[in-house]
Amino acid sequence: MSDLRELLARTLAAEGALVEPIEPDGLEIMAPPHVQQALALPEWSRVGFGPELPEQAARVSFESDWAERLERLLGERGRLARVFFQERPYPIPQQEFEKIVRREFVLQNATFRIGQVEEARACYLLLVFHVTASSDEKREDLAHLCINESNGALADGLAGPLLSHLRAEHYSEGMLQNDAVPAGACAAQQIRTGTAGLLIPKIRFQLSPFLAGMERRMARDLERLHVYHSDLRREAAKRLAERIRKGANTDVQRVDQMRLEAIEREYHAKVADLTRKYAMSVEVRFLQALRADMPVRRADLAVLRRKGSRQTHLDWSPIAKRLDHFPCEGCWTLPRIYCVCDDRLHLICPSCLSACPSCGKESCRACNPVKCSKCSHPWSGR
Ligand SMILES: [Zn+2]
Ligand SMILES: [Zn+2]
Ligand SMILES: [Zn+2]
DSSP: HHHHHHHHHHHHHHOEEEEEEEEETEEEEOOHHHHHHHOOOOEEEEEEEEEEEETTTEETTTTHHHHHHHHHTTTTTSSEEEEEEOOOOOOOHOOOOHHHHHHHHHEEEEEEEEEEEEEEEEEEEEEEEEEEEESEEEEEEEEEEEEEETOOOGGGGGGHHHOOOOHHHHGGGOOOOOOOTTOOOOOHHHHHHHHHHHHHHHHHHHTHHHHHHHHHHHHHHHHHHHHHHHHHHHHHHHHHHHHHHHOOOOHHHHHHHHHHHHHHHHHHHHHHHHHHHHHEEEEEEEEEEEEEEEEEEEEEEEEEEETTTEEEEEEEEETEEOOOBBTTTTTTOSSSSSEEEEOOOOEEOOOGGGBOOOTOBOOOOEEEEEEEEOOOOOOOOO
């Protein structure tokens, strides 16, 4: 059975419809009134999913408006699922784990000490967003964020393995329908703030090929415009010079001068049109969240900078088989190497501790997100 057929059959059955599989790759449906209304179906209908349709069947696909119809049917339900993994599927030996921590958690201006290494439980929150970028073209995409709620680290590598693990294990029976917030979970406000910061660099990165294509098209159009108006300008200027040389009267010269100015105005207006045409807007809409409570291998860490020390921990998730990754506390990107600030021992990327362009002093962008603490120079692009 195709994924979509199974999804639709299960959803319809849960909504009180009578559903029978029919061949090839279809369903016969008797729908109650609220389902008829949400899915725009008659009481009795047949639908098909494959290249060949059963007799009298209408085609259902994700590319058509069926995703929206299903969303209409479900409303706010199904936004949050919770899954609880009892066992640790892939144990990792302690030595290997410590080696990974030392290899992947690299500090440029500080050191760290590994404290206790233990089996622990962590809640990961997988958030799925729908991203629509529009300029002269439109592009739709999904963005995933996977946050370890115990320390705010990111585990984006967990999204794919987590979803396929759930599919492979038919985990749906094990999913808790419990809305209670588990012990290790973050408060909603904290999630909202963190997500807003994390999504911007992520979406910027994800959209970079689309943005590059748009910039190429815009540069090509600007070049064409420039060449066309340069030719017009050159001809008009030549004509004016010719008239002056031949001693034409000032009225005739003024007409040519005005023509030259009109060409210039038209050029600037067309450049402004192009800038509007290619301006990109991005809309991000939250779709779904999955909270996965699972066993992890945890290393307690003491980050040491001068006389200061900061306690934190890093988890290794057995499903992603990877160590989590702290985002930079200044700009939310994922650095390969961290710097640590003197005041509050923030873990930041090197550019978030770089010298202020005005006074040349180092300033932590997590401690001072808006401007330099020494000379109040505002950070650009923030
Ligand atoms: Zn940074
Ligand atoms: Zn400064
Ligand atoms: Zn700081």
